[in-house]
Amino acid sequence: MIVIISDDSRGNWGQTLEEAILHIGVQVIRFSADTLQIKPCTACNCCSGKTFGRCIIQDDMQLLFPEIVVCHALVLVSPVIFGNVSHHIKKVMDRMAALGDPRYRVRDGEMVKGMSRQGMTYFMVGIGDDLNEAEHSAFLSLHQENRKIMSVKGQTFILDSRMDKVSLNNIVQEIIHE
Amino acid sequence: MNKSDVMLLCVSPRHKGTSAMLLERIRVVTGGKLFFLPQKGNLDELVVSMQEAGTIIISGPCYINTYPARMLELLETASLTGKFSGQKLYGIINGGMPYIHTHQHGLICLQLFAEQNHLLWQGGFVLGVGAMLDGKPLEKHMNRRTVVPAFNKFIQNISEGIQSPDSLYIKAQSPPGKLTTRIFAKFLTFLVEKNLKKYGQDPEAPNYYLRKQDDGKQNGSR
Numbered sequence: 080m081i082v083i084i085s086d087d088s089r090g091n092w093g094q095t096l097e098e099a100i101l102h103i104g105v106q107v108i109r110f111s112a113d114t115l116q117i118k119p120c121t122a123c124n125c126c127s128g129k130t131f132g133r134c135i136i137q138d139d140m141q142l143l144f145p146e147i148v149v150c151h152a153l154v155l156v157s158p159v160i161f162g163n164v165s166h167h168i169k170k171v172m173d174r175m176a177a178l179g180d181p182r183y184r185v186r187d188g189e190m191v192k193g194m195s196r197q198g199m200t201y202f203m204v205g206i207g208d209d210l211n212e213a214e215h216s217a218f219l220s221l222h223q224e225n226r227k228i229m230s231v232k233g234q235t236f237i238l239d240s241r242m243d244k245v246s247l248n249n250i251v252q253e254i255i256h257e
Numbered sequence: 258m259n260k261s262d263v264m265l266l267c268v269s270p271r272h273k274g275t276s277a278m279l280l281e282r283i284r285v286v287t288g289g290k291l292f293f294l295p296q297k298g299n300l301d302e303l304v305v306s307m308q309e310a311g312t313i314i315i316s317g318p319c320y321i322n323t324y325p326a327r328m329l330e331l332l333e334t335a336s337l338t339g340k341f342s343g344q345k346l347y348g349i350i351n352g353g354m355p356y357i358h359t360h361q362h363g364l365i366c367l368q369l370f371a372e373q374n375h376l377l378w379q380g381g382f383v384l385g386v387g388a389m390l391d392g393k394p395l396e397k398h399m400n401r402r403t404v405v406p407a408f409n410k411f412i413q414n415i416s417e418g419i420q421s422p423d424s425l426y427i428k429a430q431s432p433p434g435k436l437t438t439r440i441f442a443k444f445l446t447f448l449v450e451k452n453l454k455k456y457g458q459d460p461e462a463p464n465y466y467l468r469k470q471d472d473g474k475q476n477g478s479r
């Protein structure tokens with residue numbers, strides 16, 4: 080199962096990607112983060128203590144947790160804003176801390192963490208027209224750091240808002256084959 | 258620098274954490290008004306305060322390798338409103354990991370915001386091991402010998418209204434060696450597990466949302 084979480088406030092990119100995946104017969108579920116009611120993480124630390132693995136904030140993020148926790152691939156689709164994801168997508172990312180393993184491990188000589196369930200691949204699709212080199216590399220580096228700290232595999236893609244069919248199909252192939 | 262138009266903005270939801278402590282340390286020298294990013298509601302009023310300031314210093318935690326979502330919402334709102342006119346912008350980001358590269362994205366994002374919105378990017382400070390500090394004075398930092406003078410120099414740069422180079426915080430914090438890293442990871446994991454056990458939680462248990470689904474399936478098949 081593939082889970083797509085997209086910010087569709089500036090375009091229908093999440094839906095386009097979902098349709099391309101469905102077209103080849105792979106199971107996929109999509110959420111539009113910009114239309115959901117998701118509050119920011121309050122750093123209450125419950126998810127790494129008192130309510131281990133469970134976020135106590137009762138909002139639409141509770142619909143996403145059960146899907147993300149079992150998915151094989153998580154795909155975040157976001158406009159690239161100041162080399163970052165949008166705040167709608169970032170709210171999901173911050174709250175996903177509840178699905179992380181709070182213990183530390185060492186990889187390539189550095190401390191990292193991991194996800195509570197192994198085996199998820201993690202993709203980020205950034206959409207932006209006329210991005211400069213700094214925006215491009217900032218977006219790539221964010222996802223690279225995410226993959227390291229979460230100990231997951233995956234890839235970053237950056238597309239322009241027209242999302243031509245060839246690039247889209249390439250992304251779909253990478254996602255289903257990773 | 259005009260002391261009355263300094264805006265110190267804490268973007269952590271924790272008002273007594275490390276982000277706030279660092280700003281308070283700056284305020285003693287620079288003066289200015291301390292703001293906390295509201296965690297809900299409209300951000301327009303805060304954007305107006307940013308537009309009226311001459312120097313803005315933003316301090317926040319590192320969440321998943323960059324600033325928290327609500328801070329990004331502020332930048333998006335501020336960018337839509339526009340009307341910046343060369344305000345000097347400094348940034349601080351602190352994270353739990355003892356590295357620079359894991360947190361640095363926050364400053365890069367802030368710099369891009371400044372460049373695209375007519376603010377003057379003046380540099381920033383990345384601080385590792387901020388979680389252990391947990392709002393305690395910088396003198397308690399693991400690398401206090403180098404970090405304290407570097408941060409004091411950062412404050413001096415702000416009060417002189419000059420650019421602060423990245424080399425300042427990079428030189429002050431070298432990553433721990435291999436052995437220290439292993440000891441560190443073991444020690445922190447011990448603390449995490451001790452905390453979980455205090456609440457009767459099993460560190461090895463599958464995630465709560467997985468358990469819930471498994472329970473649901475079992476009940477359904479009975």
Ligand SMILES: Cc1cc2nc3c(=O)[nH]c(=O)nc-3n(C[C@H](O)[C@H](O)[C@H](O)COP(=O)(O)O)c2cc1C
Nearest residue numbers: 269274275276318319320321322352353354387388
């Ligand atoms: C949702 C969440 C995500 C976090 N992600 C990271 C991270 O990616 N890297 C890191 O070093 N620390 C991470 N931390 C730890 C905080 O950066 C750290 O506790 C920081 O010192 C908090 O600053 P404050 O006291 O100003 O709130 C995270 C904390 C939370 C609550």
